[in-house]
Amino acid sequence: MTESPTSTDETPAAKTSRLDTTDLALIAAFAALIAVCSYLAAIPMGGAGVPLTLQGFALLLTGALLGPLRGTAAVVLYLLLGVAGLPVFAGHSSGPGVFxxxxxxxxxxxxxxxxxxxxxxxxxxxxxxxxxxxxxAAGVVGVVINHIGGIIGMAIVLHVGLPEAAGFDAPYWIGDFIKAAVAAVVASQVHRAFPKLLARRA
Known part of the structure; x- marks a missing residue:
């Protein structure tokens, strides 16, 4: 006599559609990594005074290692911590006003x-x-997205044209490409060591 499946049984599809404790730990860890990197080498540069940090490295590494779902969740958690008042943004800033x-x-x-x-x-x-x-190459796409957002934001806040805002943003490109290269080397080696890191999650 066979037993019918209990309500606690999960299909493979169900297991891959939800975040487990390991995923949550990774999300929290990478949110913390982004916060820490926002402090490192926070040097104001350019005409707008936007600080140069290692944040871009952490963000690119987060996307490359955690994938779209967990990576985005880590970034959203980081942003929510900043909105809640924790000084996790560049320059030890926090609060919704930073946005x-x-x-x-x-x-x-x-x-x-x-x-x-x-x-x-x-x-x-x-x-x-x-x-x-x-x-x-994937990281370069991310860098371009980040800079487009920054240029548009500066143009709006500073009431300047896009070309002038792009001029304020220009000093950061080389540094961000270097960060993308380092993140690519680290991420590729991690994927070589853990080939199933992105196998289960979206």
Whole structure:
């Protein structure tokens, strides 16, 4: 006599559609990584005084390693912590007012940036995500998204044209490409060591 499945049984599809404790731990850990990197090398640059940080490295690494779902969740958690008052933004700033400040455009672009990088690494690169050059290409797309958001944000807040805002943003491109290259090397090696890191989650 066979027993019917109990209500606690889960199909493989159900198991891959929800976040488990490991996923939640990774989300929290990478949110903390983004916060820590927002403090490191926070040097004001350019005419608008936007600080140069290692935040871009952490964001690109988050998307490349956690994928679109968990990566975006980590960024959203980081942003919510800042809105709640924890000084996790660049320059030890916090609160919703930062989102309408000179750096607000960059912040708004963070979830989109990480989502796109995660989608490319997981679904476009697939088994080729161990190639640092291809991961770097995905990171470049993320850098472009981040800078477009920053330029638009500065143009709105500073009441200047897009060309002038792009001039304020220009000094950060080289540094962000370097961060993308380092993140690509790290991410590709992690995927080589843990080939199933993105296998289960969206």
């Amino acid at each position: 309408v400040g000179v750096t607000g455009g960059y912040l708004w672009s963070f979830p989109v940036m990480v989502l796109v990088v995660g989608l490319i690494v997981k679904y476009v690169l697939r088994t080729r995500r161990t190639n640092p050059f291809l991961v770097f």
